[in-house]
Amino acid sequence: GENVEQHPSTLSVQEGDSAVIKCTYSDSASNYFPWYKQELGKRPQLIIDIRSNVGEKKDQRIAVTLNKTAKHFSLHITETQPEDSAVYFCAASMRGGADGLTFGKGTHLIIQP
Amino acid sequence: DAEITQSPRHKITETGRQVTLACHQTWNHNNMFWYRQDLGHGLRLIHYSYGVQDTNKGEVSDGYSVSRSNTEDLPLTLESAASSQTSVYFCASSESPVHEQYFGPGTRLTVT
Numbered sequence: 001g002e003n004v005e006q007h008p009s010t011l012s013v014q015e016g017d018s019a020v021i022k023c024t025y026s027d028s029a030s031n032y033f034p035w036y037k038q039e040l041g042k043r044p045q046l047i048i049d050i051r052s053n054v055g056e057k058k059d060q061r062i063a064v065t066l067n068k069t070a071k072h073f074s075l076h077i078t079e080t081q082p083e084d085s086a087v088y089f090c091a092a093s094m095r096g097g098a099d100g101l102t103f104g105k106g107t108h109l110i111i112q113p
Numbered sequence: 114d115a116e117i118t119q120s121p122r123h124k125i126t127e128t129g130r131q132v133t134l135a136c137h138q139t140w141n142h143n144n145m146f147w148y149r150q151d152l153g154h155g156l157r158l159i160h161y162s163y164g165v166q167d168t169n170k171g172e173v174s175d176g177y178s179v180s181r182s183n184t185e186d187l188p189l190t191l192e193s194a195a196s197s198q199t200s201v202y203f204c205a206s207s208e209s210p211v212h213e214q215y216f217g218p219g220t221r222l223t224v225t
Contacts, residue, residue: 042218045216046214099161101158101214102155102158
């Protein structure tokens, strides 16, 4: 089955700086790559996703890039703010997510004031 | 407003007991999922369903079962609870494979 590796497990950045979280996946058939943000004690919430026919997607301060050849994808957050502090999860799936998602183990992003 | 709910939000049970966690969504979504979340493991898929009368095993399905008798509900049953099943359980639903999965608020289960 699919295996998703996520790095780093903890990332501390100064407010206003950029943060990058990286994930690799094992199954070349995966075609859907969402990113979820989870605040302490809350449910995961989708912040951005990308499908395999697209190399990059951007939504305001958040962007995701996908390299299908290398089987890795990354989340980029620019101009970080205190409210960006949370745990971020990447995930991968075949069939667009219909068979469920395989998640990475998460990155705890800490924004230092 | 349409939503996805889980009950109970917290439960403590004893080893060997049968436990059922409820998941209810009012979006009329066909696809529903159960995940468990443990420190150091992220979220792992337990079972999923494409629609009524359809259920499928996920990565960590041993010791769990689900049934789908209507569109709105996908209850998760632990046949004989074990301490290894202490976890936070999230239900999710999506309209279709091309739409995002929405997660419920979670159920924290402790097996003593």
